[in-house]
Amino acid sequence: MRKRSLIRRLGESAWGLLLLTRVVVVAALAVLVLAAGAWVSWSSGRDAVASGLERGTMTVTACGASSCSGPFAPSGPQPPLARVSVDRLVTRGTGQRFPVVVEPGTAKVVRTGPAGVLFALRPLAGALLLAALVVGFGLRMRRTAWLSGLAGVLLVAVPFALG
Template structure:
């Protein structure tokens, strides 16, 4: 039977290895928090518009006919889809969800305002564009900081796919 040699590491080396391990764990925890913060911020900023585009039951819904556009918004008249809504001569919508004057869009009115939000798949996906941007930024942190390249590719491709489908539908 062969005798195995046992090498003992000194206390300074053991402490150094423990400190390095703690630094690695700390880096992973910190960067995971950054990824979580980015994704939470994306959801938070998307939800302001997405709730009106997705949860239309009980909201005033109808169509808007685009009459005029300026640099950031378009205005037009709102015709309600049912008798519960009121006709409005002038409502505003974000210019990036419409292409030309005379276009008719399905919309929901933000409560208490004369601002409308596009509904349907195009409106829902457009509302979640900030979250898609957060996915793209998170992919960079996951790949570079956490060294999880496959996961980063999946996250990044989800963000790109969502942006691509959104702009195809608009």
């Protein structure tokens, strides 16, 4: 058996290092996308699961282009608020009533309960969908990509079903 030349062995080692670098960079990108989605989900949804905030129910009376508004009836001894606003995506329209928590120092409310938590996870759902593309095409892990994409689609669809 003939020994390969030094140049050929170095070339093979460099090619292997290049392939390893590609895998590490793409995996780091997928982790970064997922971490960013989790961070944004937590920052937008921590009020939905936090305790010690003013809780109650909101009845939607009017909707605009990006938000809906209505009166807030607290569940504790706090005074009711005549007008609070909530993101339009978490409502189905006027007349709907659902549990909310008031963001401290504002007249904005965040939906609570299972639907509120799932609505807060929308950025994570988008990150899962994007990470599915990165994992599928960059790492060529197709089954993992399909599972990640399916989880993202479910996290997008279920809150709207719970309404």
